[in-house]
Each structure stands twice: as structure tokens, then as C-alpha cells.
Amino acid sequence: MKTITVQKLVDHFKLEVVAAANSLNRDITRSRAHRPGLEFVGYFDFFPMERVQVLGRKEINYLLRLSVEERLLYIGNIVKYHPPCFIVTADQQEIPYLKKFCDEEGIPLLRTPDTTVEFIAKLDGFLTKALAPEQSIHGVCVNVSGIGVLLRGKSGVGKSETAHTLIRRGHRFVADDIVVLKKLGPALLLGTHNVTTREFLALRSVGLINVVRQYGRRAFQDETRIVLDIELTTWREGELSNELELEPRYTEYMGVQIPHIEIPLQPGRDVAGLIEAAANNWYLKQHGYSAAEEFMQRIQDQIT
Template sequence: MKSITVRQLADQFQLEVLVGEEQLQREVTKARAHRPGLEFVGYFEFFPTEHVQILGKKEINYLHALTDLERNLHIGNIVKYHPPCFIVTSDQSGLKYLKRYCEEEGIPLLRTKLRTTPFIGALDAYLLKVLAPEISIHGVCLNVSGIGVLLRGKSGIGKSETAHTLIRRGHRLVADDVVVLKKLSEQTLLGTHNEVTKEFLALRSVGLVNVVRLYGRKAFQDETRIVLDIELTKWRENELNNELELEPKFVKYMDVSIPHIEIQLQPGRDVAGLIEAAANNWYLKQQGYSAAEEFMKRLEF
């Protein structure tokens, strides 16, 4: 199971450590933060104890309104589950009782100046990415007209050269050679680089090039949602079909289904242009448009 430390979380969001400097190596393994509202009133049946606990103005004002006895009871009932940490938002103060309980139980207490809703949004997005299941595959990842494309094929088939042509046409490189795939949800696959190969493209007969230095910042982006899997293969006689609309095919990565097409290579074929067409055609289908359906309707008249 992937994890990050509370210290990494504090560094990422520049959180103020109020209590528990020595406990910042505690691990966070769950992607979504939790606001312990029901738990403060004694309902613990679905308490996600392994999640980061967020205390916004509602929670803190509620605690302030309690008597010392009630406050100690409610806080004591929560800290005994030892969540990874508590984070107080909106730079709220008056937290002596909270500090005491966190010190006694060895739980880090941190604070941010950000308001609760935007902070939780940023925190959840960050945790979702860093804790997402991931694999590395051989290929090239590109953003073609805003469409995330995974380009695969055997070594030497021409993936990087095709990527270079697409970059020259204004599209963006995400990763070459090693593509890191992160599963963000049952339907969402994110493609990114492994930091080592960031911005680099390996071209046979030329060598390693830095696309940002060659073509500017617009030639590269850090990540993209993968929505199309394209495999480059050698030309095979009499195997290309010419139907009006091809039957959909899919490939799975970590159980996420991605539309798949195969492009056969032959001298003179504009492979980069075919990839552009495939990406734009996928987008039109998402908008409900089918060229084949429109063509068939024309034949009816």
C-alpha cells in the first residue's frame, strides 16, 4: 500500500505544526480527508480512522461552545482512534484543549490559513494522485489537441519519431520510453513521467533531445488523462479493413478500460495525421457525433 508521511503533507501545503513535531513520520494511506462532525456527537459507526481529520470553523466553534467536561469527552472519543493527524483550517486559534489531547496521544496537530472547502479540495486532489495505484509501461504519452494518447509498439517501431512529428505540429509530450500510469478512479487513468525522463525524447540517429529547450514550454506538460490507446504495428498485407465505422476495441490498465486502435506503418502513411484524426474523432464521439451515422442518413435520401 502506498503512503506518504505527515511531514510530506506539511511541506507540500506549508502547514504550521502546532503539536507533534516528533510524530511527523506517521503515515497517511487514505486519499480523502474527513471532517469529524458526527463523531463529535458520539456516532462512530462509519468513522474513517485512517484518514486525515480536518477541523473547520464549524467543528472548532462547536467545540468552543461546549463545557470543559463535554469538550474533553468528545475530543477524547476521537483521539483514541489515533488518526494520522488533525489539520485546523482558517488559521483558527484557542486550541489549548486540542493541543493537550494531541500531545497525550502522540497525534500531530497542524494548521493552515486556507479556508476549509478550498483546502480540502486541494488536499484530496493531491492525496488522490500520490496515493493512486500505479504501473510503468514502455511507450510514449502525448496530449494531442487536449486528448491524452498512449502510444505503444515494439521497440524501434517509430513511437518517438511519430511523437516528434506531433510535437512539431503543436501537440505536447508527457513522457517518452517510460510512461507512469496512475489509476485515479474506476474510469480515470492518468499518464505522467517518472521525473528522470521529464521533457526528454529519445530519437534514433539523433539522440536525446529536450523538447522544451528545442520547441518551448508549450511542447511539454506534466500529465494528462489517458483516453485513447494507439498501437503502432508493422504493415500486414490485406489486413486493413475499410468499414464505415470500426467495431470498438478496448485495452485494460489496472482494470480501467481504454479505447484501443491499431495503426499499421508503411512508407508514405501520415501516421501523425492519423493519430490527430483518431484523437479528434474520439472527441466528436464523446459529443454524440458519428460520421458513419451521418453518412448513412445521407444515403437514405
């Protein structure tokens, strides 16, 4: 199971540490935040204690309306479950009772100036990606006209050079050599870099280039949804298919099936152009259009 520490949340969101600053190494294992509600009246049957607990104006105002004894009782009941941390939104200051409990129990109490709705949306998105199952593969990742493409093939086959051509045609570079795949859902695969190689593309006979420095910020993006798996292979005489529509094939990553296409390489072939065509063709199919079906329908219309 993947985990991140509370310290990573503090660093990423620039959170103010109000209490238990020595406990920022606590682990977070769940990807969605929780706003305690029923727990304040003693109902804990479904309390997700592993989640980050967010306290907005509604929760803080409710606690302030209680008597001191009730407030201490309800907060004490939640704190004893030892959630990873508490985060107070909207820069609320009326929380000395929370600070006391969190210091005693070693549970970080953090604060953000963001509103509750705004912060939870950002927090859930961050945790979903940070805690997602991931797999690193050898390849290149590009975004072609808004469509995430994974380029694979043997070392030296021309993946990086093809990516370079696509960048010069106005498409976006994501990762070279090591592509990190993150599974964000049953059918959602995200491709990104491994931070170390961010923005760098290795070209044989040229060396390492920084894509952003050479082609500008628009030539690069941090991540993209992977929807096509394209394998670049060496040309094999007599094996090129001339069928109107190829039988669908898939590559599976962490249980997610991605449409797979094989493109044999030969001097003179416009591989980047073929990748653009494959990406556009995938897009049209998602919208219910098949060129092969239209062609066959035209033939059928002529016969009848």
C-alpha cells in the first residue's frame, strides 16, 4: 500500500502547523478527506479514521456553540481514533481546544486560508494521484492533439526521435525513457515523468535536450491520460497489414486495457504522421465514427 506523510501535505499546500509539529511523519493511506459530522454527536460506526479530517466553518461554529464540557467530550471522542491529521480551513483562529488535544495526542493540527470546498477539491485530487498504484515502464509519453500516447519499442528503435518530430509539429512532450503510469480508476491510466527526467529528451547523436528551453512551455505538460499504446517495431518484409480495419488489440497495465497499435519502421515512412492519424482515428471512434464502416456502407449502397 502506498503512503505519504503529513509533512508532504504541509509542503505541497504550504499549510500552517498549529499543533504537534513533531508528528508530521504520520502516514496518510486514504485518498479522500472527511468532514466529521455525525461523529460530533457520538456516532462512530462508519467513521473513516484513516482519512485526513477537515474542519470548515460549519464544524468549528457548531463546536463553539457547545458547552465547554460537551466540546471537550466530542473532540476527545474523535481524537482518540488518531486520524492522520486535522486541517482547519478559512484561516479560522478559534481553535485553542483543538490545539490542546492534538498536542497531547501527537496529531498534527494544520491550517489553510482556503475555503473548505476549494481546499477539499484540491486535497482529494492531490491524494488520489499521490496514493495511486503506479508502474514504471521504458518508453516515451506524448500528448498528440489532446490524446495521451505511450510510445514503446526496443532501445534505439527511434522512440525519442519520433517524439521530437511530434514536438516540432506542435504536440506536447510528457516523459522520456522512464514513464510513470498511475492508475486513478478502473479504466483511467495517467502517464507522467519521474521528476528527475522532467522536461528532458535524449536524442541519439545529439544528446540531452531540455524541451521547454528549446521549444517553449507549451511543448511540455506534466501528465496526460494514456489512451493509446503504440509499439514501434523494425520492418519485417511481407508482414504489413493492408486490411481496411485491424482487429482491436490491447495492452494491459495494472488491470487497465489500452488499445494497442504496432507501427513497423522503414526509411521514408512518416511515423509521426501515422501516430497523428492513429490518435485522430481513436478520437473519431470514441464519437461513433468508423471510416471502414462508412466505406463498406458506400460499397453496399452501390451494389443495391
